Amino acid sequence: MTIGVLALQGDFREHMNMIRSLGVQVQLVRFPEEVALVNGLIIPGGESTTIGKLMVKYGLDKAIIERFTAGRLALYGTCAGMIVLARNIEGNESQPHLGLLDVTVRRNAFGRQKESSEEDLDVEGLDTPFHALFIRGPVIVRTGPSVKVLAKVAEGPVYVQQGMLLASSFHPELGRDTRVHQRFVRLSEQSLNQEV
Numbered sequence: 372m373t374i375g376v377l378a379l380q381g382d383f384r385e386h387m388n389m390i391r392s393l394g395v396q397v398q399l400v401r402f403p404e405e406v407a408l409v410n411g412l413i414i415p416g417g418e419s420t421t422i423g424k425l426m427v428k429y430g431l432d433k434a435i436i437e438r439f440t441a442g443r444l445a446l447y448g449t450c451a452g453m454i455v456l457a458r459n460i461e462g463n464e465s466q467p468h469l470g471l472l473d474v475t476v477r478r479n480a481f482g483r484q485k486e487s488s489e490e491d492l493d494v495e496g497l498d499t500p501f502h503a504l505f506i507r508g509p510v511i512v513r514t515g516p517s518v519k520v521l522a523k524v525a526e527g528p529v530y531v532q533q534g535m536l537l538a539s540s541f542h543p544e545l546g547r548d549t550r551v552h553q554r555f556v557r558l559s560e561q562s563l564n565q566e567v
C-alpha cells in the first residue's frame with residue numbers, strides 16, 4: 372500500500388510527513404509513470420492554476436484519470452487540490468482541472484482573500500470536532516447527487532466524498548490531528564482490491 376503526493380507545487384511535504392507518521396509508505400508523484408505506483412494520490416494545497424497547468428504539461432492528468440477510472444486509485448484534494456478535482460470552477464472554467472468530482476467550487480470564497488481562519492468542524496464519522504485551518508480556500512456552491520457532504524460551514528460544504536474521491540477546503544496536513552488522512556488511507560486500501 373503506497374500513498375502518492377502530487378509534488379508539482381504547494382505544500383506536498385506536509386502531506387508526505389503526515390502520511391509517513393501513520394506508518395504508510397509515501398511516493399512523491401511528478402511524472403505519469405509514478406501514478407502507477409500508488410493506491411491513493413493526494414493533490415495538495417497551493418495554487419490551483421499552477422498545479423493544473425503543470426499536470427497537463429507533464430501528462431499527469433491523463434495518467435490520473437486513467438488509473439482512477441479503472442478503480443485502482445483513490446484521490447484526495449485539499450484546498451487547491453479540491454479545485455483541481457472539481458467538475459466546475461465558478462468563473463474560471465478555462466483553468467485546467469480534472470473534472471472528476473461532481474461539484475462546483477468558488478475559489479477564495481472566505482471573505483477577504485488574504486485572511487485565513489480556523490474552525491472546529493463537526494465531521495461525519497468523527498466523534499469529536501476536527502480543528503480545521505482554512506487558507507484562501509474554496510467553498511462548494513453545488514453538489515451533484517452522488518456527492519456526500521462530510522462537513523460544512525456557514526458558507527457551504529467544505530469536506531465531501533464521492534466514491535473514491537475525497538476533497539476538503541481546509542488543510543489537515545498543517546495540524547496534528549491525523550484523522551482526515553487516516554480516512555483517506557482507508558479509502559485507498561479499497562483500490563488494492565482492484566489490483567490484478
Ligand code: GLN
Binds near residue numbers: 418451454509
Ligand atoms: N486560493 C488558492 C487557489 O485558488 C488555493 C489556496 C490553497 O490551496 N491554500 O488555487
